[in-house]
Amino acid sequence: MSKKMSGAKSLVQSLESAGVDVMFGIPGGAILPAYDPIFDSSIRHILVRHEQGAGHAATGYAQVTGRVGVCIATSGPGATNLVTPLADAAMDSVPMVAITGQVPSAAIGTDAFQEADIRGITMPFTKHNYLITDPLEIPRAIAEAFYIASSGRPGPVLVDIAKDALQKETDFIWPKDLSLPGYHPQIEPENQAIKDAAALIAQSSKPVLYVGGGVIKANASKELMQLAELLGAPVVTTLMALGSFPDSHPQHFGMPGMHGTVGAVTALQKADLLITLGARFDDRVTGKLSTFAVNAKVIHADIDPAEIGKNRYADVPVVGDLKHTIAALIPALKAEFTKGRADLAPWLTAMNKLRATYPLGYDLPKDGSLSPQYVIERISAITGPEAIYVAGVGQHQMWAAQFVKYENPRTWLNSGGLGTMGYAVPAAMGAKVGAPDTIVWAIDGDGCFQMTNQELVTCALNNIPIKVAIINNESLGMVRQWQTLFYEGRYSNTSLESKRVPDFVKLADAMGCVGLTCDRMEDVDAVIKKANSINDQPVVVDFRVFRDAMVWPMVAAGTSNDDIKIAREIAPDWDSQEL
Amino acid sequence: MSTHTLSVLVENSPGVLARVAGLFSRRAYNIDSLAVGPTENPDISRMTIVINVESHSLEQVIRQLDKLINVIHIAELKLDESVQAELLLVKISATTKNKFDVEAVLETYGASIVDEDAESLTVEATGDAAKISDLLNALERFGIRELAQSGLVAIERGSGSLADRTLSTQSIPTADSGQADYQN
Ligand SMILES: Cc1ncc(C[n+]2csc(CCOP(=O)(O)OP(=O)(O)O)c2C)c(N)n1
Numbered sequence: 001m002s003k004k005m006s007g008a009k010s011l012v013q014s015l016e017s018a019g020v021d022v023m024f025g026i027p028g029g030a031i032l033p034a035y036d037p038i039f040d041s042s043i044r045h046i047l048v049r050h051e052q053g054a055g056h057a058a059t060g061y062a063q064v065t066g067r068v069g070v071c072i073a074t075s076g077p078g079a080t081n082l083v084t085p086l087a088d089a090a091m092d093s094v095p096m097v098a099i100t101g102q103v104p105s106a107a108i109g110t111d112a113f114q115e116a117d118i119r120g121i122t123m124p125f126t127k128h129n130y131l132i133t134d135p136l137e138i139p140r141a142i143a144e145a146f147y148i149a150s151s152g153r154p155g156p157v158l159v160d161i162a163k164d165a166l167q168k169e170t171d172f173i174w175p176k177d178l179s180l181p182g183y184h185p186q187i188e189p190e191n192q193a194i195k196d197a198a199a200l201i202a203q204s205s206k207p208v209l210y211v212g213g214g215v216i217k218a219n220a221s222k223e224l225m226q227l228a229e230l231l232g233a234p235v236v237t238t239l240m241a242l243g244s245f246p247d248s249h250p251q252h253f254g255m256p257g258m259h260g261t262v263g264a265v266t267a268l269q270k271a272d273l274l275i276t277l278g279a280r281f282d283d284r285v286t287g288k289l290s291t292f293a294v295n296a297k298v299i300h301a302d303i304d305p306a307e308i309g310k311n312r313y314a315d316v317p318v319v320g321d322l323k324h325t326i327a328a329l330i331p332a333l334k335a336e337f338t339k340g341r342a343d344l345a346p347w348l349t350a351m352n353k354l355r356a357t358y359p360l361g362y363d364l365p366k367d368g369s370l371s372p373q374y375v376i377e378r379i380s381a382i383t384g385p386e387a388i389y390v391a392g393v394g395q396h397q398m399w400a401a402q403f404v405k406y407e408n409p410r411t412w413l414n415s416g417g418l419g420t421m422g423y424a425v426p427a428a429m430g431a432k433v434g435a436p437d438t439i440v441w442a443i444d445g446d447g448c449f450q451m452t453n454q455e456l457v458t459c460a461l462n463n464i465p466i467k468v469a470i471i472n473n474e475s476l477g478m479v480r481q482w483q484t485l486f487y488e489g490r491y492s493n494t495s496l497e498s499k500r501v502p503d504f505v506k507l508a509d510a511m512g513c514v515g516l517t518c519d520r521m522e523d524v525d526a527v528i529k530k531a532n533s534i535n536d537q538p539v540v541v542d543f544r545v546f547r548d549a550m551v552w553p554m555v556a557a558g559t560s561n562d563d564i565k566i567a568r569e570i571a572p573d574w575d576s577q578e579l
Numbered sequence: 580m581s582t583h584t585l586s587v588l589v590e591n592s593p594g595v596l597a598r599v600a601g602l603f604s605r606r607a608y609n610i611d612s613l614a615v616g617p618t619e620n621p622d623i624s625r626m627t628i629v630i631n632v633e634s635h636s637l638e639q640v641i642r643q644l645d646k647l648i649n650v651i652h653i654a655e656l657k658l659d660e661s662v663q664a665e666l667l668l669v670k671i672s673a674t675t676k677n678k679f680d681v682e683a684v685l686e687t688y689g690a691s692i693v694d695e696d697a698e699s700l701t702v703e704a705t706g707d708a709a710k711i712s713d714l715l716n717a718l719e720r721f722g723i724r725e726l727a728q729s730g731l732v733a734i735e736r737g738s739g740s741l742a743d744r745t746l747s748t749q750s751i752p753t754a755d756s757g758q759a760d761y762q763n
Pocket of ligand 1: 392393394395396397419420421422444445446447448449471473475476477478479
């Protein structure tokens with residue numbers, strides 16, 4: 001199956017062979033040869049306005065579809081603009097392939113025009129990367145890149161291709177098989193590990209299912225539901241796992257971590273066993289590590305062996321694909337239960353009481369201004385759990401995690417690991433391309449929105465009608481919250497004045513979107529319904545909200561989860577709880 | 580803290596040294612020495628890495644290294660199960676007057692003179708870290724003008740070989756429309 005063609009044609013043919021249906025990018029000198037065959041290709045190319053947008057769009061697409069997201073850029077500044085989304089995708093284990101043009105091979109190393117060592121730059125935060133100077137290697141590199149990005153623990157792979165390799169004539173040979181002697185992700189868990197895990201679970205009288213984003217990557221929500229109902233234990237879902245287990249399920253205790261629910265944080269703290277599924281003991285979840293869940297044994301199931309024991313010792317490590325792991329655990333646990341099981345009733349009674357005592361909530365602003373939490377709660381209630389919600393980074397992100405009701409996997413997208421402001425608009429664009437028949441709401445901050453809103457132009461021109469709720473508190477709210485709490489209210493450089501400038505409605509209008517505004521509680525429902533009714537254009541709603549709302553509960557950075565506060569200087573009343 | 584010698588087989592591909600070195604620096608692992616060279620297989624290089632870690636994180640180091648796609652196999656070579664050697668080249672101040680004394684020292688360590696002029700002698704020696712450091716101590720009194728030392732290299736004792744045991748010929752089938760097949 002060998003055909004003569006240019007390296008550029010070979011690249012495009014390789015992408016088609018890898019099953020790519022859409023990619024996001026911007027051309028430039030070094031990648032230009034590839035754009036000629038792209039013109040004729042069956043692959044839809046979406047011309048973005050900034051390469052960062054291309055990268056986050058690829059992530060949004062991947063998060064929603066489970067397929068590999070693809071972005072493409074030229075050498076030098078085009079490639080360096082992809083750095084942030086690549087780092088973001090690495091932190092959140094997103095399958096992504098980035099293609100970049102490089103200066104001609106003879107010019108590499110000479111500080112040529114638009115030369116940047118993007119392979120060197122991205123080594124720390126790509127799963128793997130390539131620099132291709134021989135056109136014959138293009139198909140194999142692309143095939144390997146897609147396999148590596150999507151298998152095992154997913155992640156971004158970059159393929160940098162010298163311009164002359166794109167121009168030269170070559171043979172296109174799509175490889176029949178790949179040989180990667182150093183890469184063998186383990187799919188099936190060890191039998192013994194499953195048995196040990198089941199035995200530990202059956203003995204535990206205070207177990208918690210600590211569920212991370214890995215469950216979504218592994219498409220293991222169904223298996224999780226079966227395991228959870230078999231066991232009857234509390235389930236907590238991390239920021240990356242929201243939607244993997246329905247919020248409405250009686251066993252769901254919410255999100256643990258810095259802004260988690262009292263129920264979820266305490267369940268982890270007081271547990272005698274953490275059944276950890278695709279989570280990584282991130283510092284935002286554990287708080288001060290030495291004080292985290294001190295009485296708990298740990299079962300740690302993950303596809304990445306390097307996660308095991310990284311932050312917390314695992315009594316029973318289980319390496320494997322979570323879909324297989326959980327599926328194997330269910331019969332093993334049933335078998336174990338026939339021999340007997342610990343009584344969970346006292347634990348469940350105590351935890352249910354705690355959860356009922358400390359539900360998530362918020363106070364309406366005393367000055368009559370609009371509550372940001374209320375806005376987000378209403379968007380969720382009116383639009384429903386079938387929609388996709390994409391957040392930026394900051395207070396609005398935490399409120400979207402807390403007050404949107406998630407029932408399904410792949411309906412909540414956010415930048416969890418890197419915390420990338422500017423993620424929401426382009427990621428929502430990618431999500432909408434991946435799920436064109438689903439309503440996609442970006443819930444963004446006025447700060448975040450001003451980093452990447454130009455992709456709304458891309459959305460307007462390419463019939464990608466996303467909806468954006470700007471939670472406009474005219475400040476870098478999350479930073480301002482920390483200044484309130486830890487810097488005596490000295491608000492250094494956190495005021496954005498974005499109720500004055502820019503005019504978001506005019507800005508939306510200028511970008512070919514519908515711009516709406518809302519600053520009264522009584523108008524919220526109507527404006528959301530109006531936004532939901534518009535399907536031929538992107539919509540931006542400027543929700544002008546209370547400036548001083550804060551995210552609660554909170555475990556201050558570096559402190560113990562035991563010191564969780566439900567409001568400023570207010571801790572839960574532990575004495576009245578028997579655990 | 581304790582010292583461990585890792586023998587790492589890597590694909591002989593461009594950038595692999597940067598990947599390994601970068602991993603050690605960004606995860607704040609302490610490297611004592613690193614030596615890279617060819618193996619009996621032209622597609623594979625061997626890195627011998629001496630690291631200093633808390634014992635519980637040796638496993639972490641190995642697992643993180645193993646995540647690099649170009650890393651094929653990692654084995655810890657224990658002192659008593661391996662032969663270990665460094666190469667030392669050292670230039671010392673020496674005249675015809677004290678050459679005899681120098682030679683006497685060198686003999687005990689199996690070291691030899693590889694270059695000399697009126698004022699200096701260049702000595703070559705190989706051996707494990709302890710032997711090299713003893714030799715240097717013994718040569719100190721003559722005056723050390725310059726020294727160059729390699730990282731440690733090591734090989735397992737006995738007839739077994741790392742490569743035999745680890746190189747699988749397993750290959751991964753790709754389908755014509757690749758994407759779908761990679762998903763489960
Ligand atoms: C690219 C980037 N720069 C800076 C930060 C630090 N940071 C975290 S949250 C935040 C404020 C975000 O403000 P806004 O988008 O208005 O959201 P809000 O917190 O007000 O809801 C900042 C500056 C970041 N996370 N990302």
